[in-house]
Amino acid sequence: MKKYNVFLFSILIMMLYSCLAILLFISCKSAEKNSSVVEKSTEVKATLIRQPYLQIVRSNTVTITWKTDVNAKNCHVRFSRARDRKGRIVQGTLVQHEGNSFNEVVINNLEPNTKYQYQIYTNGHPLTQGVGYYFITATNTKNAAFSFYALGDIGAKQNQSFAKASANTIHNLTEKPDFGLGLGDIVYPKGESKNYDMHLFEPFQEVFKNTPFYPVAGNHDWLTAPDLNFEKEWSLPGNEHYYSFAYANAFFIGLDSRDGTFYEIEKQTTWLKNELQKAKGKYDWIIVYLHHNGKTCTYKKDYEHVIALYEIFAKNDVDLVLNGHAHTFERLKPYDANGTVDASRKNQNTYTSADLRDKFISITLGAGGKLNKKWKPNPENDSNCNDGTIVAHFEHVPSFGLFKIANKTLTFQGINSLTGTTFDTFTIQKE
Ligand SMILES: [Fe+2]
Numbered sequence: 001m002k003k004y005n006v007f008l009f010s011i012l013i014m015m016l017y018s019c020l021a022i023l024l025f026i027s028c029k030s031a032e033k034n035s036s037v038v039e040k041s042t043e044v045k046a047t048l049i050r051q052p053y054l055q056i057v058r059s060n061t062v063t064i065t066w067k068t069d070v071n072a073k074n075c076h077v078r079f080s081r082a083r084d085r086k087g088r089i090v091q092g093t094l095v096q097h098e099g100n101s102f103n104e105v106v107i108n109n110l111e112p113n114t115k116y117q118y119q120i121y122t123n124g125h126p127l128t129q130g131v132g133y134y135f136i137t138a139t140n141t142k143n144a145a146f147s148f149y150a151l152g153d154i155g156a157k158q159n160q161s162f163a164k165a166s167a168n169t170i171h172n173l174t175e176k177p178d179f180g181l182g183l184g185d186i187v188y189p190k191g192e193s194k195n196y197d198m199h200l201f202e203p204f205q206e207v208f209k210n211t212p213f214y215p216v217a218g219n220h221d222w223l224t225a226p227d228l229n230f231e232k233e234w235s236l237p238g239n240e241h242y243y244s245f246a247y248a249n250a251f252f253i254g255l256d257s258r259d260g261t262f263y264e265i266e267k268q269t270t271w272l273k274n275e276l277q278k279a280k281g282k283y284d285w286i287i288v289y290l291h292h293n294g295k296t297c298t299y300k301k302d303y304e305h306v307i308a309l310y311e312i313f314a315k316n317d318v319d320l321v322l323n324g325h326a327h328t329f330e331r332l333k334p335y336d337a338n339g340t341v342d343a344s345r346k347n348q349n350t351y352t353s354a355d356l357r358d359k360f361i362s363i364t365l366g367a368g369g370k371l372n373k374k375w376k377p378n379p380e381n382d383s384n385c386n387d388g389t390i391v392a393h394f395e396h397v398p399s400f401g402l403f404k405i406a407n408k409t410l411t412f413q414g415i416n417s418l419t420g421t422t423f424d425t426f427t428i429q430k431e
Helices: 002-039 163-171 193-208 265-279 310-315
Strands: 048-055 062-068 075-081 088-091 093-097 100-107 115-122 134-136 146-151 179-183 213-216 243-247 250-254 285-289 320-323 329-332 350-352 361-365 391-395 399-406 409-416 422-429
Touching (some): 062 115, 163 193, 163 399, 179 320, 193 213, 213 250, 391 409
Parallel strands (some): 146 179, 179 213, 250 285, 285 320
Antiparallel strands (some): 048 062, 062 100, 075 088, 075 115, 093 100, 115 134, 329 361, 329 391, 399 409, 409 422
């Protein structure tokens, strides 16, 4: 009886091993098949029209998009951590737009704060190669230091825009920013999809391939239907017009001010209030960005719908409001809900939490690609300027802003796009 049991047990073990071997064989075969489908394609090679750019980079996900001609039949990304030799492959989707194909791959299940090299493939053919093609997932540590750049009014015809200079200076920064904010009027003259490549993606390709960019629409982007242009070019959170995201201990809110009258104004204002309510007490920094200015001493008028939001900003712990629109640089003194400043205060370079209690700092960064050459700033004697004492610093040069946040300290630099020099700086130190 005992011998019989041993015999049965041996048969059982043998059967189990055989099943395992068959399963292993099948899974190897199917993995091989998958990889041959995507990387040994016999399809014709598609032409790369736009270099890859990063969107929605979070601690565990990234979206990589590139544009090819319509020969694209399938696409994928191969990526790996810098030290790993083994890569992962994720298949993407294709969307046709204006006679070309957007190739888009969403990668999930990533490690936070980790650098990955990537390579894009269309029809199984690699279209890029090089150390510049990488992404770094967002940190999920609240007190991690990070930085971002911001600029508006960027992409015009190449002989009418210094977008390339702004992009080069950003690309050559010693500390690479974690992401960028686009403050509207992203592409001139009318935000048309057909101009995105020449006016924006070509000059910014070295930046966008490894640093995500989060734009909001400006009045020029609204001169053609955003749902057929702006929304096709970007993958942004929410409805892509107004959206928010968190990074370390900071909360970012992008608004769509359209032509100054705001897109879905009532819905958007309610949404803004809700976002600020949800963020209250959870973050050390709250940063709002949009295209139009409120009070200003540039050549643009004061936009009443932006001024109408001052009370919401001031009473809900907003620290900074960044905008474009005027093609110049202007930093204002901390405002209260009425847009009133402490004009007697001399020091406008260092602020504490007490200095910003129920106040915020508004900055125009609208010289990202254009400068108004017909106008000279003069806050003391400008017909557009109701009160020159609101201005902390102005500088009429091609420029962008660089913001560094390290826990409770925020440092700002206004940087000249042509020379790379810092022309304005301030620090906010919170307790
Ligand atoms: Fe504008």
